[in-house]
Amino acid sequence: MKSLHTLLYIYIAAFCLASCGNSKKTVVEAVAVGPEFSADSAYAYCAAQCDFGPRLMNTEEHDRCGDWIEAKFRQFGMTVSRQETIVKGYDGTPLKCRNIIANYRPENKERILLCAHWDSRPWADNDPDSANWRKPVMGANDGASGVAVMLEVARLLQQTDSAKVGVDFVCFDAEDWGVPQWSEADYNGDSWALGAQYWAEKAHSEGYKARFGILLDMVGGVGATFYREAFSQKYASAIVDKVWAAAKVAGYSSFFPDADGGMITDDHVPVNEKANIPTVDIIPFYANCEQSSFGPTWHTVNDTMENIDRNTLKAVGQTVIQIVFSE
Numbered sequence: 164m165k166s167l168h169t170l171l172y173i174y175i176a177a178f179c180l181a182s183c184g185n186s187k188k189t190v191v192e193a194v195a196v197g198p199e200f201s202a203d204s205a206y207a208y209c210a211a212q213c214d215f216g217p218r219l220m221n222t223e224e225h226d227r228c229g230d231w232i233e234a235k236f237r238q239f240g241m242t243v244s245r246q247e248t249i250v251k252g253y254d255g256t257p258l259k260c261r262n263i264i265a266n267y268r269p270e271n272k273e274r275i276l277l278c279a280h281w282d283s284r285p286w287a288d289n290d291p292d293s294a295n296w297r298k299p300v301m302g303a304n305d306g307a308s309g310v311a312v313m314l315e316v317a318r319l320l321q322q323t324d325s326a327k328v329g330v331d332f333v334c335f336d337a338e339d340w341g342v343p344q345w346s347e348a349d350y351n352g353d354s355w356a357l358g359a360q361y362w363a364e365k366a367h368s369e370g371y372k373a374r375f376g377i378l379l380d381m382v383g384g385v386g387a388t389f390y391r392e393a394f395s396q397k398y399a400s401a402i403v404d405k406v407w408a409a410a411k412v413a414g415y416s417s418f419f420p421d422a423d424g425g426m427i428t429d430d431h432v433p434v435n436e437k438a439n440i441p442t443v444d445i446i447p448f449y450a451n452c453e454q455s456s457f458g459p460t461w462h463t464v465n466d467t468m469e470n471i472d473r474n475t476l477k478a479v480g481q482t483v484i485q486i487v488f489s490e
Contacts, residue, residue: 195413197488198319200480202473208235208311209303209383209476210468217283217299218306220258220337225282229261232281232334235314236265240321241332248361253342253354262358263334264367267320271329275490276376276440277316277483279309280338280358280430288343289455289462296345303468304460308383310334312480316487328490331373335359335430352428359430363437375402376442377486378431382479384458385472387447388417389479390424394432399441406443409485415478424448425456445479 212218215228229245236243246262263281283302287295313332320326341355342348353360376399381387395403410419424446431442449458460466 193412195485197484198323200319200477200484201315202477202480204318205311205315205383205476205480206471206473208314209307209471212281212307212310213301213303213468217285217301218281219283219285219299220252220260220340226261229263229281232263232310232314233265236263236317236332239314239317241265241267241317242269244367246362246365246367250337250357250361252340252357253346253348253351258337258340258357260336260358260361262336262362262367265317265332267317267326267330267332269329273327273490274329274331274373275487276331276333276373276434276442277313277379278333278335278359278376278430278434278442279313279379280306280336280356281310281334282306282336282339282358284339284462286343286345287462287464288345290464291454295464296343298464300339300462300464301467302339303471304381304384304458304466305339305462308381308471308476309379312379312382312476312483315480316483319484320487326487326490328374328487330487331367333362333367335362338430355428356430356433360433360437363433366438371438373440374490375399375405376431376434376440377402377406377483378429378434378442378444378446379479379483380429380444380446381457381461382445382447383471383476384447384460385470385475386449387458387472387475388449389419389445390422390448392424392444392446392448393426394429394435395443396423398435399443402441402443405486406445406482409489410478410482413481413485415482418475418478419482
């Protein structure tokens with residue numbers, strides 16, 4: 164068994180004598196818990212997904228990558244199932260949707276939810292070169308990075324087998340089929356997060372509940388910082404505080420500034436509104452990026468492994484470990 168870099172909360176009590184007597188004051192300090200998150204492993208899982216090519220709906224590359232994701236979760240001892248349905252894209256296109264669900268300790272009634280989307284954007288509609296607007300996005304950051312972090316968390320859960328709560332990993336499909344910027348169709352927020360909408364209405368097990376959820380979206384970009392997202396604050400402010408406190412204890416507060424970001428239509432919205440699970444979105448906010456507040460590679464042909472940073476994966480992954488092993 165791999166040694167833990169501190170398995171349990173440790174409470175350090177400092178006793179001071181008051182100037183007027185023998186009264187004592189106790190100072191309690193929480194320190195890091197859980198195993199060491201391997202950024203190299205997460206990076207490799209991210210690259211492996213990209214090796215299939217863009218994971219576009221209704222393609223062989225998409226389906227083969229989905230099979231690989233399921234196999235990796237099984238390899239790490241998770242109970243794996245899938246939700247399959249047909250959803251409609253913004254233009255009416257039927258899309259074969261597969262939500263992948265992996266469960267750690269499914270018998271445990273106390274559970275937390277970790278989720279990310281695994282499909283790729285079909286169109287690089289935010290690329291600075293208009294010639295690329297109808298080209299597919301590899302999605303190294305926008306999709307693969309979140310799944311990669313979840314796979315590494317799953318591996319560590321199996322290796323240590325000491326977490327007290329059950330964990331459900333949900334890989335949402337059909338997140339990135341929202342109305343493209345070049346389309347003449349009216350913008351429709353419901354055209355995004357199609358797999359999450361389906362899951363939130365028909366969760367993978369009847370009456371499913373979790374203490375809370377964490378969505379991981381674009382968690383591997385170079386120079387990424389993660390601000391407090393507005394829907395997360397609206398629906399799950401206590402969980403936002405939990406995540407940012409965990410980042411501080413784990414030593415990654417520089418990646419999680421104590422500041423507000425934007426309001427993002429993402430998979431966590433239906434999870435909050437339809438499944439009633441308080442869920443936060445860990446998603447980057449680039450305050451000074453002219454091209455996009457999501458960073459320079461968002462929805463461009465440059466969302467490739469060359470722009471994935473192990474340091475970002477590490478910061479997010481260790482923060483998630485801190486949360487899981489603190490419950």
